[in-house]
Amino acid sequence: MTGNKKPGMDNQPPGKYKEVGPRGGEVSKPRVVKIGPGDRLPPTQEKGRKWKKQ
Numbered sequence: 001m002t003g004n005k006k007p008g009m010d011n012q013p014p015g016k017y018k019e020v021g022p023r024g025g026e027v028s029k030p031r032v033v034k035i036g037p038g039d040r041l042p043p044t045q046e047k048g049r050k051w052k053k054q
Contacts, residue, residue: 016054
């Protein structure tokens, strides 16, 4: 679970983040986002999911 971030967290390292399940597992049709320095992680498609840096 280390490295998984909750939606809405800000000041995360810039780069690509992939949507994962509550425990870090794969989800069907995951969202992939790219954030810049100081940006906030966007909401996930479903409650309980998190973001993992790629």
